[in-house]
Amino acid sequence: MKNKHLVLLAFVAPAFLTYFVLLLIPTLGGFYYSFTDWNGLAKSYHFIGLDNFVEAVTDDPEFLHSIWFTLQFVIFMVIAQNVIALLLATLVESRQKTKGFFRTIFFMPNMVSLIISAFIWTFMFTQVLPQLAAKTGLLFLNQEWVGNPKAAFFSIVIVSLWHGVGYMMIIYLAALQGVPQSLREAAIIDGASPVQSLVHITLPMITHAFTICFFLTLNSSFKVFDVVYGLTGGGPGRATQVITMNIFEEAFSNNFRYGYASAKSALLFIMIMLFTFVQVFVMKKREVEA
Structure with missing residues (x-):
């Protein structure tokens, strides 16, 4: 029994050490430095309590804008x-011969890194769409996609959806394939329309997939960085600056205020934790009710 435990420990140890060194220690260190004025380079620093947190939420309009x-x-x-x-998963699941x-x-865009996707779509927005608008007469395509604040927001959304929808579709597709076909056939026999069958039979039986996909989307959206960095750089001005980019600039671009940036990171962590807790609690409750 002792040898068995040692073997199990040997298998777990590399993953645990990797997690401990690359994630847990930096996370705890970040929380510690959030209470200091360390600049990330100096050997000495001062403990300043909650001053960084107070400044972030009361005297930093750029950070508050990035939160909004x-x-x-x-x-x-x-x-x-x-x-x-979900719509794509429903359509794909109904195509028996061409499902694969x-x-x-639809999943292929997810295989490309987000930063590369941002560079690809930058070319699309600045070169391809204007020419397409000139040839087709669809003038709404010819606009400042990354130079106009309102259009820049939707350009970020378009790239993020193009990259991430396929992954969520696979999760929903797996859940849809777990719904018994006999229930759908019974609903059709009882006179239910496809929409009624979807709403009253299919959706209640895949609430676990909603929990997973909402969790993944919520976390990835709060931590978005690379697509914004590669597409708009937070601009024009700071119109599309997200929290992670504001933290990055604070730590490595402005005055190397590493302690202050760590405080903002702690606030982001708290925000994600609260939103995730509420989302999972609500969705799990819906699973039980379903």
Whole structure:
């Protein structure tokens, strides 16, 4: 029995050490430095208590703007990504012969890193769409997609949806395939329309997939960085600056205020934890009710 435990420990140890060194220690260190004025380089620093947190929420308009912009992005992405992914999953699941083909096509964008996707779509927005608008007469395509604050928001959303919808679709597709076909056939025999069958039979039976997809979308949307960095750089000005980019600039661009940036990171962690806790609690309750 002792040897068995040692073998199990040997298998777990590499993953635990990796988690401990690369995630747990930096996280705890970040919380510690959030109470200091450390600049990330100096050997000495001072403990200043909650001053960084107070400044962030009361005397930093750029940080407050980034919070507001991030919340708008999160709400839009949670709704749009899950609705589109569910619709695509429903359509793909109904295609028996071409299911594998469409599943692969829709998932392929997720295989490209977000920063590369941002560079690809920058070319699309600045070069391809204007030419397409000139040739087709669709003038709404010819606009400052990354230079106009309102259009820049939707350009970020478009790229994020293009990249992430396929992954969520796979989760919903797996859940849909777990719904017994006999229930759907019984509903059709009873005279239920496809929409009624979807709303009253299919959706209640895949609430666990909603919990997973809402959780993943919520977390990824709050922590979005690379697509914004590669597409708009937080601009024009700071119109599309998200929380993570504001933290990045504070730590490495402005005055190397590492302690202050750590305090903002702690606030972001608390926000994500609270939103995630509420979301999981509500969705799990709906699962039980269903």
